[in-house]
Amino acid sequence: MRVVLCGYYGKGNGGDEALLATLLQMLPDRVTPIVLSGNPQQTRDRYHVEARDRMNLFSVVQTLRKSDAFIWGGGSLIQDVTSAISPLYYGGLMTLAQQLGLKTIAWAQGIGPLKRDTTIKLARQTFGNCTAVSVRDQGSAALLSEWGIPCTLAPDPVWALESSPVQGLWDLPAPRVAVTLRSHPQLTATRLDRFTRALIDFQKATQTCILLVPFQQSQDLAIAEAIAAQLPGVRKVFCLEDPQALKGLFCGVEMAIGMRLHSLIMAAAEGCRCFALSYDPKVSKLMAEIDLPGWNLTEIPDDCHVIYNTLLEHYANGNSLTPEQRQSLVDRSLMHQELLHQVLSS
Incomplete structure (x- = not known):
């Protein structure tokens, strides 16, 4: 067929x-x-x-x-x-x-x-x-x-995507935090500057290795490189084109801060604590459905110290999805596969 x-x-x-x-x-x-x-x-x-x-x-x-x-x-x-x-x-x-x-x-x-x-x-x-x-x-x-x-x-099928190892990831010092931002009119220069200053303080306090992960280089790479240039500690811009490797990256990450819907799905599926910055109703829907903390872009606090303290609190005390919750999402996402087999095998 x-x-x-x-x-x-x-x-x-x-x-x-x-x-x-x-x-x-x-x-x-x-x-x-x-x-x-x-x-x-x-x-x-x-x-x-x-x-x-x-x-x-x-x-x-x-x-x-x-x-x-x-x-x-x-x-x-x-x-x-x-x-x-x-x-x-x-x-x-x-x-x-x-x-x-x-x-x-x-x-x-x-x-x-x-x-x-x-x-x-x-x-x-x-x-x-x-x-x-x-x-x-x-x-x-x-x-x-x-x-x-x-x-x-059923949940997004990417919950069930098989992941693959990422070369060089485990050579970077732990703990690691992944950040996935994209350009958007609501991510103004002022908001990005506040977030970057908060991330600098966050890295100083936690001594984490920050991974900047562009999901679409045409929209994400410039922001990733701009943030990386300002971070005082170990950081790396990770450009991965293989989606299975992209998901595998989150196997070695403690926490993910993401705008991209599938960065949050991949991270949550691999057991990361996630903090969302929503630019679109699809991200807000995911936040509601799996109880992800975060802000809409328009609601990012004006005070970078509030951003810093919120990220630090989630890093120290936030929860990832339990193995049972993750498995349930994977199992239910396979309903998309069942539909394919029903229609294409008849």
Whole structure:
């Protein structure tokens, strides 16, 4: 069975690459995946799969005509806050796959935010015509329920991604703390400066090795390097492109401070204490669902000493998820795999 995988792949985003790696890990053995990618050669080399240029619409259409199924492969593909064009791309391909008679799966989706009437109408139509749908959060499930569309609700599949060791990690002194920030309008220069000064004091007090981890280098690397240049103690900017290694990094970390959704999922899955800085409803939903401490970016305290004391308190006395909680999240995330096998094995 030839199955086309569609997502924000091959664009240098660690979270979306982790979703692709997990999807490939969960597909039935009989499936031959064809990935629509922003960097087809890199995708072929990394995952040993067929790949097509996601923007070459002639090639994409030809691939769909020769395939048996089409999957939206995880993440917030259908939202119109960061881009009005993006949902039209994904929705258009899903509509075409449905018109061509392919089995269609909306897999591990986080739907919204949806602000435009045209996007809402497109989302309702495409999700409603899918062979099967799974979502990763209560809000998405509630929206589909409101539309009368059945779905499977399960934790983000990256909870179940297999991790791999990171070369050089264990040569760095312990304890280690990972920091994953990204550029965002709400992370103003003033807020970033306050956070950096708090992190400097935090490192002095704890004598931790700070790992700056860009999940998408185009958005994260400059911030990581700017913070690293100011830290007084041992620090390292860790640029990892393999999503399994990215998750494996958190095996050797005591605490993670993260904006990126999948940095927090990976860290929590590996037993780290986590502190979240939310820039998006999907991060806030995760904070609520697994009781993660943190702030929305707009709520970061004005006093860097308050930030410092909060981080220090969580480092000293905060809790990670218990092994039982982590295993429960992994087990429930495998419901996304069960859905794949039900649809693609019939």
